[in-house]
Amino acid sequence: MSHQFKKCAIYVRQSRVNDSSYSSCEAQLRICMDTAASFAWRVVDHFQDSGQSSETLSRPEMQRLMACVELKQFEHLVVYSIDRLTRRLTDFARLMELFDGSAVKLTVVTDPQFGESAASRFTSNIVAAASEFQQDLTRERMAESRAALKAKGMRVAGRIPFGYSYDRVFSRLMAVPEEAELVEDFFDLASKGKTPAEIADLANKRDGGRSDWNARRLLQILSNPVYAGYLPSDSENAETLQKGNHEEIVTPERFEQVRQQLVARRKRAPTKRTPKPESFPLRGLLYCAKCDRAMTPNTSSFGIKHYRWYQCRSHAGGRPPCAGVSVRANDMEEFVAAQIASSSEYPKLAVRFSDEWQAMTLPQRAALLKECIDRIDYNHDTSDLDINFKAEKLG
């Protein structure tokens, strides 16, 4: 059987022509060649834009690259870093779609994680973000009503929104060009139907993990009327908005367009339901080993799918919950059952947690667990489970 080498192309760019540093096209090309060689890919083409800025995609070689991708002339593309391709988020989104459409895999030398894990990271981000998003909506609504009671009509100074700085001389907000550009792109992508979670993921990917955008921050930005030149307001009624004295980053029309999309999405999203006690067999039994507080059940819905989670969400003792400690309820319950089933300590239990367990409903599983388990400590970092049995019951 003959071995076929995968075809690969390289794209390099520098903004200044006589730049001799590591960022020169020659240096980038050399590093990208090495990378391709390490994967045993055959370099069939290379694209070089010298003296071209990343502002737009209308660079001669970029245009040729896009055409070649469309014609599926290679399977891999190697770049030194993402900003060689583009610095604009909207262009980045466009390129990713183009690459996906032609099944071209992107390899980023400075971000080795980029290609391999992108897909899986994306899906898991969405689920986590959807769940985070729902929690935050509830929290925000509570904060809103409290604030409304407390300070009717009073204008709160608040934080300076991302994209602006505060000019003390003129006492007004001034747009910070680089940030404002990103905000503009956020609105642009949102108006084209990208969800806050998707935009956050794109922004993070483009940055190679240096920033940590999430659905919640994106939603805050996309629903902040300040960007359209208005005074800050929590109201969803566009007619009550007042013009401010600062410059707008997006037009009021664009802002309104995005706002309507967000409202429509929220209406489509299933309403938050309080999880039924019996649908979480480990409720009250599972503890976060990091902080010694109980992990709480949570449900999130994504489309028609519902996910059950156990999360460290407690604020007990005035400490915030442990970030990122969350686990799919099904996985955890099956894991616990498997641990007990394989333990030699209580052979009678082992049978109940293998064959019988499989046939049980969630309430039955809850009852069985309560009968014989005192407490389970879960260490999220190591995935270790420490199961404490109710010894007296089992003796």
Ligand SMILES: [Zn+2]
């Ligand atoms: Zn914790």
